Amino acid sequence: MSTLPIQSPSQTLDTGELKERVARFQRIRDDIVTQVRRVIVGQNEVIEQVLIALFVGGHCLITGLPGTAKTLLVRTLATILGLDFRRIQFTPDLMPSDITGTDIIEEDPTTGRRTWTFVPGPIFANVLLADEINRTPPKTQSALLEAMQELSCTVRGNHYKIRPPFFVLATQNPIELEGTYPLPEAQLDRFIFNVLLDYLSADDEIKVLDLTTTTHLSQADAVTNAEEILEFQRLVRMVPIADTVARYAVAFVRATRSTDESSPDFIRKYVNFGASVRAAQNLVLCAKARALMQHRYHVSPEDIRALVRPILRHRILLNFQAESDKLTQDDILKKLLDTMPAPKD
Secondary structure: OOEOOOOOHHHOOOHHHHHHHHHHHHHHHHHHHHHHHOOOOOOHHHHHHHHHHHHOOOOEEEEEOOOOOHHHHHHHHHHHHOOOEEEEEOOOOOOHHHHHEEEEEEEOOOOOOEEEEEEEOOOOOOEEEEEOHHHOOHHHHHHHHHHHHHOEEEEOOEEEEOOOOOEEEEEEOOOOOOOOOOOOHHHHOOOOEEEEEOOOOHHHHHHHHHHHOOOOOOOOOOOOOHHHHHHHHHHHOOOOOEHHHHHHHHHHHHHOOOOOOOOOHHHHHHEEEOOOHHHHHHHHHHHHHHHHHOOOOOOOHHHHHHHHHHHHOOOOEEOHHHHHOOOOHHHHHHHHHHHOOOOOO
16 A cells, blocks of 8 residues: 655665564553552543644643543643643633733832833643633633644733643533523644543443542652654654555545535435544544554554544534534444445555
8 A cells, every 4th residue: 555755855764773663652551550540430431532632732621520530530641741731710700811821010129210021821731621611711812722723822912832742631511501602613633633531331430439539549650751652743744644544534534524525415404514634634643643552563444433523523513404414423433434444454
């Protein structure tokens, strides 16, 4: 099978060095999951998706009910990764400067001279939990989304860089709609995943009680650091992908568009707008990370299929007919998965 270009000549590694770096990635990934398991019960798919987003340098939108351990998961990951963690509780009165920081006037006690000094806000962190992002007005949301896209923020006309890695996990509550400011589709598109957090099984809830209602509370330990995370992000981009698998990802994304000639009838019936080319880019990049995490140095069609729903569910806009028939984005994507089987190797 032919493969897509995956690296520049300057990134080429000899076989021995490449194998060593891949093995290191896989050991650290396994160590991260082991540490997460000491604190978090269940949610295997959620943990996998969050780690994939981290390893490709993307951001996650987490949709879940209260009490589903969203904050605990993010805080635990930051500890395990050896990264600086900050949390912002989004409220209707939150201002952009509360996120980005602000300039203050300082006076030199010797000369009496006054100067402007920038005081960084909580956005200058490696891991940022944006709690209930849909509870703050669009102007404040935009300040965060600019930082996610540009890895910088603007304060009084001055640009300030955010040191990578920069990983945003934004949460929203699906059952409280009053007093919220839903993210526009263009801003939703900046999140690589829309991760759904659901209730645990009865057995897992018993395990949670065992972990949290005794005198001994489990703690996670750091197993890596910022520099190594950045190295892993570069390594993921070097994973080869067969031309047939890349074409499958593109075909799937194009099939979500009601205006595309390849789209099936139910897409034309229920979908107003499908996913953009950014979705195809994210599918391929995240599939590379998933392959590495599963101890493979090649992308399979199943990697693409496994990531379709978290990557595309927030990028498809359904019409009134879908709402009337009580269909969700996941329903449409499941039907599309059934319609488009994986290509044969």
